[in-house]
Amino acid sequence: MHEHDVLVIGGGGAGLRAAIAAHEEGADVAIVTKLHPVRSHTGAAEGGINAALREGDDWELHAYDTMKGSDYLGDAPAIETLAQDSPEETIQLENWGMPFSREDDGRVSQRPFGGLSFARTTYAGAETGHHMLHTMYEQVVKRGIQVYDEWYVTDLAVTDHDDPEDRECHGVVGYDIKTGQIEGFKARNGVILATGGLGQVFDHTTNAVANTGDGAAMAYRAGVPLEDMEFVQFHPTTLPSTGVLISEGVRGEGGILYNAEGERFMFEYGYANNDGELASRDVVSRAELTEINAGRGVDDEYVYLDMRHLGEERITDRLENILHLARDFEGVDGLEEPMPVKPGQHYEMGGIETDENGQTLIDGLYAAGECACVSVHGSNRLGGNALPELIVFGARAGRHAAGTDLGEPEITTGRTDDSEPEEDLDTPVEPGAVSAADEDVAADGGERTDDERERSERKSRQTPSGDGSRSSSDVASDGGAAVVEPDETVRRAVERERTRVERLMEKEEGVQHAELREDLQVSMTENVNVFRNEEGLKQALRDIREVREAYQDVYVNDPSRTFNTDLIHTIETRNLIDLAEAITLGALARDEFRGAHWRQEHQERKDDEWLKHTMLSWEDGSPELWYKPVILEGEDKTYEPKERSY
Amino acid sequence: MSTQVPEEQEQSETDEQVDAETEVEMGGGASYGDQRRAERDAQREQSVSGAPADIEGETFRLKVFRYDPEVEGKMEPRFDDFAVPRQKGMTVLDALIYARDRYDTTLTFRHSCRQAVCGSDALFINGRQRLGCQTQISDLEEPVRVEPLPHQDVVKDLVVDMEHFYDQMHAVEPFFQPDEEPDGDLEEYRQTRENREKIKMSTRCIWCGACMSSCNIAAGDNQYLGPAAINKAYRFAMDEREGENVKEHRLNVMDQEHGVWRCQTQFSCTNVCPKDIPLTEHIQELKREAVKQNLKFW
Numbered sequence: 001m002h003e004h005d006v007l008v009i010g011g012g013g014a015g016l017r018a019a020i021a022a023h024e025e026g027a028d029v030a031i032v033t034k035l036h037p038v039r040s041h042t043g044a045a046e047g048g049i050n051a052a053l054r055e056g057d058d059w060e061l062h063a064y065d066t067m068k069g070s071d072y073l074g075d076a077p078a079i080e081t082l083a084q085d086s087p088e089e090t091i092q093l094e095n096w097g098m099p100f101s102r103e104d105d106g107r108v109s110q111r112p113f114g115g116l117s118f119a120r121t122t123y124a125g126a127e128t129g130h131h132m133l134h135t136m137y138e139q140v141v142k143r144g145i146q147v148y149d150e151w152y153v154t155d156l157a158v159t160d161h162d163d164p165e166d167r168e169c170h171g172v173v174g175y176d177i178k179t180g181q182i183e184g185f186k187a188r189n190g191v192i193l194a195t196g197g198l199g200q201v202f203d204h205t206t207n208a209v210a211n212t213g214d215g216a217a218m219a220y221r222a223g224v225p226l227e228d229m230e231f232v233q234f235h236p237t238t239l240p241s242t243g244v245l246i247s248e249g250v251r252g253e254g255g256i257l258y259n260a261e262g263e264r265f266m267f268e269y270g271y272a273n274n275d276g277e278l279a280s281r282d283v284v285s286r287a288e289l290t291e292i293n294a295g296r297g298v299d300d301e302y303v304y305l306d307m308r309h310l311g312e313e314r315i316t317d318r319l320e321n322i323l324h325l326a327r328d329f330e331g332v333d334g335l336e337e338p339m340p341v342k343p344g345q346h347y348e349m350g351g352i353e354t355d356e357n358g359q360t361l362i363d364g365l366y367a368a369g370e371c372a373c374v375s376v377h378g379s380n381r382l383g384g385n386a387l388p389e390l391i392v393f394g395a396r397a398g399r400h401a402a403g404t405d406l407g408e409p410e411i412t413t414g415r416t417d418d419s420e421p422e423e424d425l426d427t428p429v430e431p432g433a434v435s436a437a438d439e440d441v442a443a444d445g446g447e448r449t450d451d452e453r454e455r456s457e458r459k460s461r462q463t464p465s466g467d468g469s470r471s472s473s474d475v476a477s478d479g480g481a482a483v484v485e486p487d488e489t490v491r492r493a494v495e496r497e498r499t500r501v502e503r504l505m506e507k508e509e510g511v512q513h514a515e516l517r518e519d520l521q522v523s524m525t526e527n528v529n530v531f532r533n534e535e536g537l538k539q540a541l542r543d544i545r546e547v548r549e550a551y552q553d554v555y556v557n558d559p560s561r562t563f564n565t566d567l568i569h570t571i572e573t574r575n576l577i578d579l580a581e582a583i584t585l586g587a588l589a590r591d592e593f594r595g596a597h598w599r600q601e602h603q604e605r606k607d608d609e610w611l612k613h614t615m616l617s618w619e620d621g622s623p624e625l626w627y628k629p630v631i632l633e634g635e636d637k638t639y640e641p642k643e644r645s646y
Numbered sequence: 647m648s649t650q651v652p653e654e655q656e657q658s659e660t661d662e663q664v665d666a667e668t669e670v671e672m673g674g675g676a677s678y679g680d681q682r683r684a685e686r687d688a689q690r691e692q693s694v695s696g697a698p699a700d701i702e703g704e705t706f707r708l709k710v711f712r713y714d715p716e717v718e719g720k721m722e723p724r725f726d727d728f729a730v731p732r733q734k735g736m737t738v739l740d741a742l743i744y745a746r747d748r749y750d751t752t753l754t755f756r757h758s759c760r761q762a763v764c765g766s767d768a769l770f771i772n773g774r775q776r777l778g779c780q781t782q783i784s785d786l787e788e789p790v791r792v793e794p795l796p797h798q799d800v801v802k803d804l805v806v807d808m809e810h811f812y813d814q815m816h817a818v819e820p821f822f823q824p825d826e827e828p829d830g831d832l833e834e835y836r837q838t839r840e841n842r843e844k845i846k847m848s849t850r851c852i853w854c855g856a857c858m859s860s861c862n863i864a865a866g867d868n869q870y871l872g873p874a875a876i877n878k879a880y881r882f883a884m885d886e887r888e889g890e891n892v893k894e895h896r897l898n899v900m901d902q903e904h905g906v907w908r909c910q911t912q913f914s915c916t917n918v919c920p921k922d923i924p925l926t927e928h929i930q931e932l933k934r935e936a937v938k939q940n941l942k943f944w
Contacts, residue, residue: 036808038853039756039764053832087832094834097822097885099842099849106836130763131849138821178801208758241735244761328762328780331735514747558752560717563802566751 001490004030004146006401007172007187008194009153009215011037013045013129013390014369014397015194016136017089018358021398022192023143029402031145032174032185034152034210034568037137041196041208042390045129046247046321047113048121049391050384051090052083054110057118059083063634066385069115069280070378071595072611072641073228076634077410078374081356081396086388089395090122098135100124101318111318112252113383115280121384126247126321132387148185150177153214154500154571156191156222157184157493158362159484164223164617165414169365170486173497177568180561182498184490190401192358192366193219194394198348200572201580202529203521205345206238206245215371217575219352220582224360225414225615225626227373228350229579230586231596233381234530236284238344240302244329246322246341248383251277253318255307257288258338259296265303274645282380282596285343285530292342304338343530347386349377349596350586353615355409358397368397374411375613378630379595411631420612422625425589428538429545431581432622434552504570507555513570516554520547520573520580528584533600537588544581551577581623586614589625607641705729707789708741710753714802717752723800725791726750732783738771738792739778742804755804762920765852768859769804770795775856775918795859811855814872818879818899825889841886848881848928850921857915857925869904873915873925876906880928883935894939901936909933 011033062083100108195215199207271287272279351373523543527536558566592606714720728745756766767778798806
């Protein structure tokens with residue numbers, strides 16, 4: 001068993017920042033990542049980092065823009081923290097040597113981005129994320145922080161108390177991709193999930209193939225609620241054939257969108273008379289699809305993004321990477337022709353519920369970055385706000401996990417008196433666990449775990465729960481004591497994973513993950529995309545159910561213990577199923593139009609009813625929906641919801 | 647089930663048969679999922695039965711290196727052929743994914759971002775180091791031959807051991823060591839646009855390892871730092887904000903037996919770099935700097 005004070009799961013922006021912060025507080029910290037840190041998807045971020053650095057700007061303006069951009073679904077304490085900490089964190093990166101673009105006076109450059117009242121997006125060409133990732137990895141090397149690369153974390157070691165709020169996280173289970181060994185990792189202080197996005201739920205996405213939402217799915221099944229999962233950001237400018245991202249920086253620098261008839265539709269059709277192409281992402285995505293659906297798209301599929309008029313010098317200076325992407329992946333020379341673009345899945349705004357310090361309701365478990373939802377993006381993330389989120393909340397989670405007192409958070413986690421259950425959601429199928437005909441038939445086909453089954457049976461027998469936390473095996477192993485030792489918790493989790501993997505490997509036939517993943521992705525893209533309606537959402541739930549049932553019969557074809565990607569993708573697919581369901585359930589329940597969540601039958605923002613976060617808890621193998629109010633009270637003022645006009 | 651197509655295998659079923667099967671499976675109120683599954687089955691059927699050359703121009707032959715140290719039948723390295731349908735804009739990575747997901751799920755390779763920034767799919771494609779995701783099939787001659795990066799230990803199929811590459815990168819102290827702190831909390835280390843421009847290309851390295859794999863010298867001298875690590879050193883040595891002492895230290899590291907002087911200016915690293923970094927030029931510049939430094943102390 002490996003043992004450290006702080007374990008960081010994921011080696012991207014949030015993970016690296018968390019590890020550095022924990023290390024600076026004196027903790028023995030290790031990073032466990034299924035890739036190698038420099039392969040993480042933060043490296044693909046292009047645009048920039050919003051930070052109020054210059055005269056005429058201040059954190060309050062940044063917070064206001066973000067609150068408005070979120071369509072008043074962000075929590076003010078989280079947003080204000082983001083805006084307050086970002087300048088220092090951004091300059092910290094600069095001080096570590098990040099090669100930002102420069103002004104004539106040698107200071108870092110900033111540029112305008114959508115939805116911002118000040119040009120506060122700090123950038124390094126159109127490859128800001130690449131430089132951020134490498135700069136932080138350099139600091140990890142400098143500090144000698146241990147990295148377990150190509151180790152896939154497949155489960156959390158969490159105690160099995162009835163009430164998730166009583167549970168504790170003592171570590172994780174890691175699968176060594178190179179050798180096939182499964183081993184326990186114990187965390188003396190805390191585990192920080194920094195596992196990134198879940199774009200692989202959809203089939204047209206800017207996300208890497210590795211972005212399968214592992215951390216969010218693991219935390220969810222361990223008892224942490226997922227928050228606001230229905231808010232999926234679709235980026236308006238992705239290349240049609242691959243989903244490769246064309247940065248908002250292009251529009252920030254003055255790029256123009258045209259339909260097939262050569263009309264500058266953002267203005268001419270009045271989608272955003274004030275801001276045109278620089279309206280926020282949800283607005284532009286819908287405008288593009290409306291054009292395409294009205295028959296004014298090119299090849300019925302995309303529109304044009306034109307930057308030729310910016311001139312070669314400016315393009316090369318600030319957007320050079322875009323020229324390479326358009327050439328390599330679409331065969332288009334951005335200096336000579338307009339680039340074809342269409343909306344694509346880009347960012348999951350919801351995620352693991354945390355407070356401002358990255359803490360979840362399970363003691364010892366933290367989350368930061370895209371996998372988390374401290375609620376800075378609400379229903380629509382502004383461009384340039386993901387990278388500050390990584391460093392601000394990555395650093396806070398790292399410090400807190402290392403034992404530093406960051407003060408009492410204002411955001412509460414878990415259910416409180418304000419929580420409100422969802423009572424009458426009409427779903428076409430029962431979401432969550434399927435009952436397996438034969439318990440041994442599936443390794444992990446959505447079955448309940450033994451612990452879950454045990455808990456559920458105890459509840460149904462209505463026996464007094466006593467200390468309530470133990471399954472029969474606990475009684476046997478610890479002689480009835482209420483407390484399970486951390487080592488034992490990790491050991492048990494390892495055993496569970498070994499059994500799960502053995503079953504997947506031993507099974508000789510059945511269905512393979514690639515088919516299931518494709519079915520899931522196609523249905524999600526068809527039914528839970530930019531435009532949504534009740535019928536489609538219900539269809540998606542049926543499809544997810546079908547995939548979940550089929551997954552009980554999944555098997556791994558490759559018998560090898562060496563670099564078995566077949567096995568890895570199979571385990572990832574289970575995570576995608578749970579997350580797809582969470583997105584769809586939240587979307588079906590929210591019958592209003594807010595930010596990125598557009599509903600055909602409900603074309604208005606319903607503040608009276610819906611100024612609340614969608615929460616989803618995994619209860620004995622089934623998802624349960626509930627709500628908690630949005631916090632609009634900031635440090636000095638309350639943010640009054642206003643109409644978003646661009 | 648093994649679905650790879652032996653090179654010499656003849657086509658034994660016609661396309662009509664495949665269509666007929668598809669129809670049967672799709673008959674009578676099949677759900678959308680069923681329909682997709684039927685299409686997939688049909689495709690799979692086609693790949694097993696049809697030798698690539700027999701389907702004129704519609705498919706191409708993907709020839710992939712296979713090896714697994716612990717699976718019987720794969721311990722002896724070999725090439726497998728896959729028939730992959732041509733699609734506009736298809737890259738080598740797309741083709742590998744197609745072959746893996748439709749024909750043989752044991753086919754193993756690293757990949758993640760699909761946009762030439764994660765650096766994990768550097769491969770030896772038709773005799774040259776390239777990123778799978780950045781290489782269009784239409785630019786290649788048939789058969790498209792994919793092998794693991796040469797001069798690196800093969801772990802399995804197309805996956806190579808990157809440890810040595812990482813060790814070399816770490817050996818050059820790859821982190822910023824500026825001379826003095828900037829004044830004030832929110833102050834930057836000022837850098838001129840010219841200096842940023844000078845180091846810009848060197849900062850684009852994605853650690854894919856293509857350059858190391860293409861370098862004859864690195865192949866023969868395991869201790870040679872190699873083009874990627876030297877380029878990393880260049881990024882810092884040329885940064886005007888690192889002081890003279892640090893630069894001197896960096897140049898000393900470069901000036902060692904297995905440092906810059908090993909480079910014989912063959913330009914192979916520069917030729918294969920997927921990010922167009924002028925690696926050879928950077929190595930030469932560090933040689934010049936090292937000479938200048940030695941002269942100064944002489």
